[in-house]
Amino acid sequence: xxxxxxxxxxxxxxxxxxxxxxxxxxxxxxxxxxxxxxxxxxxxxxxxxxxxxxxxxxxxxxxxxxxxxxxxxxxxxxxxxxxxxxxxxxxxxxxxxxxxxxxxxxxxxxxxxxxxxx
Numbered sequence: 074x075x076x077x078x079x080x081x082x083x084x085x086x087x088x089x090x091x092x093x094x095x096x097x098x099x100x101x102x103x104x105x106x107x108x109x110x111x112x113x114x115x116x117x118x119x120x121x122x123x124x125x126x127x128x129x130x131x132x133x134x135x136x137x138x139x140x141x142x143x144x145x146x147x148x149x150x151x152x153x154x155x156x157x158x159x160x161x162x163x164x165x166x167x168x169x170x171x172x173x174x175x176x177x178x179x180x181x182x183x184x185x186x187x188x189x190x191x
Contacts, residue, residue, distance in 0.1 A: 074101075075099050075100055075101045075191075076100055076101070076121045076122070076187035076188065076190060076191035077100065077101040077102070077119075077120040077121050077122075077187075078091075078100050078101070078102055078103070078120055078122045078123075078124065078183055078187060079102075079103045079104070079105065079111060079114055079115055079118070079120040079122070079123045079124070079150075080092065080102065080103070080104050080105070080124045081104075081105045081106075081107070081108060081110070081111035081123065081124065081125045081126060082104075082106075082124070082125075082126040082155070083106050083107065083126065084126070085106075088104050088106075090176055091124065091176070091179075091180070091183075092104060094176070094180050095180065095183060095184075098180075098184060100183075100184075100187055101120075103118055108125065108137055111123065111125065111137070112137060112140055112141060115141045115150065119150070120150055121150060121151065121186070121187050121191055122150060122151045122152075122153065122183055122186045122187050122190060123141065123150050123151070123152050123153070124153045124179075124183065125137065125152060125153065125154050125155065126156065127154050127155060127156035127157070137152075149190075150190070151168065151187075151189070151190055152167045152168065153167075153168045153169075153170060153179075153182060153183065153186070154167060154168065154169045154170070155170050155172060155174060155179075156169075156171070156172055157169075157171065157172075168182060168186070170182065
């Protein structure tokens with residue numbers, strides 16, 4: 074079974090770029106426009122990697138991480154946050170990629186985490 078990635082980003086263009094590139098690399102892709110949808114999809118599909126655009130909405134990465142972990146304790150997902158986030162013990166183990174970002178390094182990070190998680 075291929076590794077899976079959940080892309081949570083309000084930008085249809087960003088989702089399309091990531092979906093196209095990652096699907097060509099054999100990853101299964103799920104998409105959500107908002108964090109609430111993303112949490113539901115994570116609960117249903119248990120993706121290996123979750124990419125969360127944080128700055129586009131008032132999403133709280135720590136709260137989302139806790140909710141996903143609580144909903145899927147047997148299926149931990151790697152979380153990549155796009156945007157600004159202060160690192161601290163409450164977000165240990167997460168990956169933060171600042172904006173603006175380039176797609177190539179982001180795709181590389183997703184591939185590495187998906188390979189590790191699969």
